[in-house]
Amino acid sequence: AQSVSQHNHHVILSEAASLELGCNYSYGGTVNLFWYVQYPGQHLQLLLKYFSGDPLVKGIKGFEAEFIKSKFSFNLRKPSVQWSDTAEYFCAVNAENYGQNFVFGPGTRLSVLP
Amino acid sequence: GAVVSQHPSWVICKSGTSVKIECRSLDFQATTMFWYRQFPKQSLMLMATSNEGSKATYEQGVEKDKFLINHASLTLSTLTVTSAHPEDSSFYICSASLGVFDGYTFGSGTRLTVV
Numbered sequence: 606a607q608s609v610s611q612h613n614h615h616v617i618l619s620e621a622a623s624l625e626l627g628c629n630y631s632y633g634g635t636v637n638l639f640w641y642v643q644y645p646g647q648h649l650q651l652l653l654k655y656f657s658g659d660p661l662v663k664g665i666k667g668f669e670a671e672f673i674k675s676k677f678s679f680n681l682r683k684p685s686v687q688w689s690d691t692a693e694y695f696c697a698v699n700a701e702n703y704g705q706n707f708v709f710g711p712g713t714r715l716s717v718l719p
Numbered sequence: 720g721a722v723v724s725q726h727p728s729w730v731i732c733k734s735g736t737s738v739k740i741e742c743r744s745l746d747f748q749a750t751t752m753f754w755y756r757q758f759p760k761q762s763l764m765l766m767a768t769s770n771e772g773s774k775a776t777y778e779q780g781v782e783k784d785k786f787l788i789n790h791a792s793l794t795l796s797t798l799t800v801t802s803a804h805p806e807d808s809s810f811y812i813c814s815a816s817l818g819v820f821d822g823y824t825f826g827s828g829t830r831l832t833v834v
Contacts, residue, residue: 639823647827648812648825648826648827648828649814650825695762695763707753707765707823708765709762709763709764710762711761712762
């Protein structure tokens with residue numbers, strides 16, 4: 606069965622620090638990859654997605670992610686975080702033979718200190 | 720863009736009663752919607768896939784008689800938690816998509832507290 610792991614449960618950074626959140630999945634076939642963000646008290650929003658092509662994907666709010674197929678990874682990055690980036694971040698994977706369902710990672714809580 | 724509306728956003732009910740949660744796609748038709756459950760500090764767990772005009776598909780371990788799903792139209796799916804118990808207290812979220820290449824739009828969630 607598919608599984609998605611996220612390396613860190615809680616990350617605490619100061620403003621302007623660089624961010625990298627790890628995501629690994631366990632599926633050997635073709636996958637579609639997503640990062641979602643959940644701000645406090647709000648619902649999930651799509652940050653970025655990868656389906657094919659350039660493995661470096663740029664999303665909203667200055668986020669980007671890199672798909673490394675050989676490492677089964679899709680890490681999320683941002684060069685300089687802001688206090689407003691404080692949120693829960695979820696990596697999600699949709700596999701080609703798994704229909705429309707997603708498998709979500711456990712989430713990483715990011716706290717950015719002003 | 721695609722908008723999914725979920726109602727109510729917060730509900731408290733007595734143990735043994737039933738609660739209905741609605742999920743609507745506001746500006747698109749969704750033949751398939753998904754219901755998730757999120758425990759505190761945990762990720763979303765898929766409960767069931769709701770298919771318009773047919774029976775829902777439940778994930779392993781989810782009681783279909785307890786979590787009744789009805790997808791009667793292309794814009795509305797409902798989740799009814801029957802005979803609710805305190806352990807059913809959780810955050811329930813629905814989602815739908817225009818297509819897998821568009822990602823998924825999530826409702827704002829329903830926080831259910833059973834007392």
